[in-house]
Amino acid sequence: MGTFLAILMPLMLFMGYPFMVILIGAVLLGTMLFIPGFDLTTLVQQTLTGMKPFSLVCIPMFILAANLITAGEAARRLIRVIKAYIGHITGGLPVTLNAGCTLFGAVSGSTQATLAAIGAPMRPMLLEAIPGQSPRPSPPPTWPS
Secondary structure (H helix, E strand, C coil), rough: HHHHHHHHHHHHHCCCCCCCHHHHHHHHHHHHHHHHCHHHHHHHHHHHHHCCCCHHHHHHHHHHHHHHHHHHCCHHHHHHHHHHHCCCCCCCCHHHHHHHHHHHHHHHHHHHHHHHHHHHHHHHHHHCCCCCCCCCCCCCCCCCC
């Protein structure tokens, strides 16, 4: 099963799947192929009961709150205000990113929510600031044979 995962995970990565899909999909596919009698409900139950620290349970709620704030344009407004103050200096956009993360983190109290809320609007801005950089990731390199 280890060899199967070692081949499948880089293959899925080069195909462009998100990292979370790679982790979950490869393990589920490997489990279904190599342990045919395994009940997936047991896996879900063990995963949920393994989250004993209830502080881990609140992380998805922080990320949901960050998505709601991002949908409501509050994160973009915060970025625009910070960009108006410090965007004119050299390296202003990365400094704006750091200041936005600092302020949003102070307000939300969650690093995960800050990354979800500030990262979504800032990524296209950062990619547009780089000349010749496309907003979509480039395809994986082709290796000479």
